[in-house]
Amino acid sequence: MATRACGIDCSVCRLNLLGECSTCGSGKSIEGAKKRAAQERLLGSPCPVLACAMDRDIAYCPRDCDEFPCGHFREGPYPFSHAYLNMQERRRQAPPPSLSPLGQQVTVPETYWQDLANSDLTDICKRAQATRHSSGTVILPFFNTSLLIDADKQEGYLELDGQWRLMDHPLSVLMAVVYLLNVCDQCIAGPMVGVQELKCAHFFQGPHKLKTESVLSRYGNDSKGLVLAAERLGGEPLGLADVSYKFQVFPKVPVYYLLWEGNEEFSANLAVLFDRSIESHLAADSIWGIVNLVSDLLVLGQGITPLLARG
């Protein structure tokens, strides 16, 4: 693999093509170990980024390490400028994107808020396994915490450390409002089904393909990293595949992620499964949105907190 632990891609470098410079490789690679040994022999000390990544079993700092961009990048002369590192820091602190399959910013339509405000919230709460909080507000279990959906203020709040904190993630709020408006009496049915077994399977193609590649790319060779991310998100281990977790996104919407780690012989594989009843509560585009949300939170690996408004 010609990408260095720091993220520089040596396969597109002319010095590498000419054979004048070999790649450092990832922090988990044989090339990395060889380069580190050569640096210690020839220079007296290794590249601090490569050494740190190897010691922490991190393949690629920008993708795999929660501390990127750390002091090793800020203090050393290579490989990125301070402006670039500042940009990385700023954008990593922002909530994950809330985009439609066509890349447009998602919002909760005004009509959805009005429909919710004009509904019998007591009746909705019974079906949704939620709690009526006060006039116009509902408390809805969400992963390992709760959402407070305020139909009058048209806002969503997340419970963190016993406090309601404003959310800055329209996709999550939209999914919650859609769930409240559409959830029916049917309870969780039992059998887990793949996307191909859903009646709306034909929807999940092209731009509507479920967002799983990012999770596979991040954790395909790092099952320990997936365990950590899943636990932070309140996932419940299932004991299937190499790593598997159930995420209770909403009370009647569990989503299951199963990972088979890659090795020299086989590529890593990821399956996302649903309860058979999911289509009773959510349309195909909402199922797409739920998987998008879970996958982004797993890649970020910080639990639910990335959904909060900053400042």
Ligand code: SF4
């Ligand atoms: S100079 Fe060497 S280490 Fe740097 S990108 Fe080129 S091949 Fe890779």
Ligand code: SF4
């Ligand atoms: S602490 Fe820094 S150098 Fe070490 S693995 Fe993380 S990002 Fe890379």
